[in-house]
Amino acid sequence: MKKVVKFGGSSLADARQFEKVGEIIKSDPNRSYVVPSAPGKRFEGDTKVTDMLLEAYRIAAEGSDPHRQLMAIKDRYQEIIDQLNLSIRLDEDFDQIEESLKKEPSLDFAASRGEQLNGKLMANYLDYRFIEPAENIFFDQDGFLDMNKTERVLGKSLAGVEKAIIPGFYGCGFDGRVKTFSRGGSDVTGSVVAAVAGADVYENWTDVSGFMVADPRIIHNPVSIDTLTYRELRELSYMGASVLHEDAIFPVRSKGIPINIKNTNAPDAEGTWIVESTARKPQFTITGIAGKKGFCAVSITKDLMNSEIGFGRKVLQSFEDNGISFEHMPSGIDTMTIVVHEDEFLHKEQAVVSEIHRLTRPDQVEIESDLALIAVVGRGMKSMRGTAGRIFSALAHAHINVRMMDQGSSELNIIIGVANEDFEGAIKAIYDIFVTINL
The missing domain is CATH 3.40.1160.10 (Acetylglutamate kinase-like)
Incomplete structure (x- = not known):
């Protein structure tokens, strides 16, 4: 060896x-x-x-x-x-x-x-x-x-x-x-x-x-x-x-x-x-919790955006042209949200907003700041029903409002967006619901 x-x-x-x-x-x-x-x-x-x-x-x-x-x-x-x-x-x-x-x-x-x-x-x-x-x-x-x-x-x-x-x-x-x-x-x-x-x-x-x-x-x-x-x-x-x-x-x-x-x-x-892979079952439904503060969410609203070919590409182009990378991109039928690092975005925000308007002609562009992202990660979540529900329940009991949620198709992680001031409390609430009560 x-x-x-x-x-x-x-x-x-x-x-x-x-x-x-x-x-x-x-x-x-x-x-x-x-x-x-x-x-x-x-x-x-x-x-x-x-x-x-x-x-x-x-x-x-x-x-x-x-x-x-x-x-x-x-x-x-x-x-x-x-x-x-x-x-x-x-x-x-x-x-x-x-x-x-x-x-x-x-x-x-x-x-x-x-x-x-x-x-x-x-x-x-x-x-x-x-x-x-x-x-x-x-x-x-x-x-x-x-x-x-x-x-x-x-x-x-x-x-x-x-x-x-x-x-x-x-x-x-x-x-x-x-x-x-x-x-x-x-x-x-x-x-x-x-x-x-x-x-x-x-x-x-x-x-x-x-x-x-x-x-x-x-x-x-x-x-x-x-x-x-x-x-x-x-x-x-x-x-x-x-x-x-x-x-x-x-x-x-x-x-x-x-x-x-x-x-x-x-x-x-x-x-x-x-x-790389393991047959070992995790001790808890989740494997770990990690997060960062200092994000902001740029939400673009436009009726029937889902039927407009190239809409998403044009939105992302507005960020790319200004040298800004995005972290997450949750979306709905008529809404699309781009999550970016706040310190990277602030001094370029109006240039980005102007370009979004020029390229996509949205109904509305809204910016929400002071956002923290928390990743709840675990290979055990895929086979366990109600994981997202337990997260929302834990946060509700802790009086913490969820401002964004994004889950990948792999079901390996769930990203939760909360206010910066709720960051530590949210992690404690999620830890307690999945770990503390099972010890």
């Missing part, structure tokens, strides 16, 4: 956490390839190394000297080196970073150095080979992962290498310069390495014991999820569940590789398994 293991920033925040990670890796000889993040917060109120690097970039980009900021970052790494008695020195690395930031400040380059430096420390600590992502992971001209080239090059680098460190979060852009994934992208790197290596399992180690049914900041001590599918994960991650980057499923899904979310501080806990 071959495992790829990724460790998050909180798992590598200081020397003590490094030791924990080292023990975890050494406890299982199948843990072949390690993907580290940059050091995270050591304590409440601390600053992540990536954020410190971004501040160094800002200073350099404004024409000031980032030396003092970079030395503070170097001290963070030196503390780990000293406490672990490592033989590595980072003087040359920081000289190169400083020179690069002063000469040609690059946001992606600066942001990626936390992972690279932590990878070098981890390779020295474990005596593993260090593999440079900027030479093995590639992006295409549109900024997306070039999986074909990555598989070809990274596959050669991993061939015959039993143990290796591949830092997360970055690779090589189409222009040959360092390019990063979006924040949290070390999860994606781990998935890429697992797919290329043909791993049996991709272990993603963080500071929680897997996925919870709901956000623990809203629900006190929520129940954990034993198993969920890639599709369920995709829905939950997209709607705000932040344990795993939403794009991390794609490389492993194509190879049928399961993901196991594990807790560095509780390594014996089983965590959550994320799989």
Whole structure:
């Protein structure tokens, strides 16, 4: 068996956490390839190394000297080196970073150095080979992962290498310069390495014991999820569940590789398994609840719109022409609602409304703001009658008005729109009706 293991920033925040990670890796000889993040917060109120690097970039980009900021970052790494008695020195690395930031400040380059430096420390600590992502992971001209080239090059680098460190979060852009994934992208790197290596399992180690049914900041001590599918994960991650980057499923899904979310501080806990499909029945009708605030709904009304060919395309064109993507599109016979991110829409709203009028000649266009979306996700909903009814009943009992509802044909999820101020109360009500009463 071959495992790829990724460790998050909180798992590598200081020397003590490094030791924990080292023990975890050494406890299982199948843990072949390690993907580290940059050091995270050591304590409440601390600053992540990536954020410190971004501040160094800002200073350099404004024409000031980032030396003092970079030395503070170097001290963070030196503390780990000293406490672990490592033989590595980072003087040359920081000289190169400083020179690069002063000469040609690059946001992606600066942001990626936390992972690279932590990878070098981890390779020295474990005596593993260090593999440079900027030479093995590639992006295409549109900024997306070039999986074909990555598989070809990274596959050669991993061939015959039993143990290796591949830092997360970055690779090589189409222009040959360092390019990063979006924040949290070390999860994606781990998935890429697992797919290329043909791993049996991709272990993603963080500071929680897997996925919870709901956000623990809203629900006190929520129940954990034993198993969920890639599709369920995709829905939950997209709607705000932040344990795993939403794009991390794609490389492993194509190879049928399961993901196991594990807790560095509780390594014996089983965590959550994320799989393509499973015969395991979920503990509850729903698998999870997730949501986000800050949406608005643009409702277009026109008599007989259903018989007007191309009406929907013209409406969506109004958003596309203004560079706005939509989230959901519930509709009726004479109504069509487009749900968009409020902060993306506000400064372009009148341009969009004008274009909708020009292209479709509607009877009315109405905008409703301060909307929160909640996704109720679960493969068990398909075989259970009355799920939507129970959701509406729970919200009614909590005196929460449903302002929008959208359900896909797969019956995997139901999207509920409520006022921003009702967001937390709605999640509590839904959690109670499906989980609390069944415990």
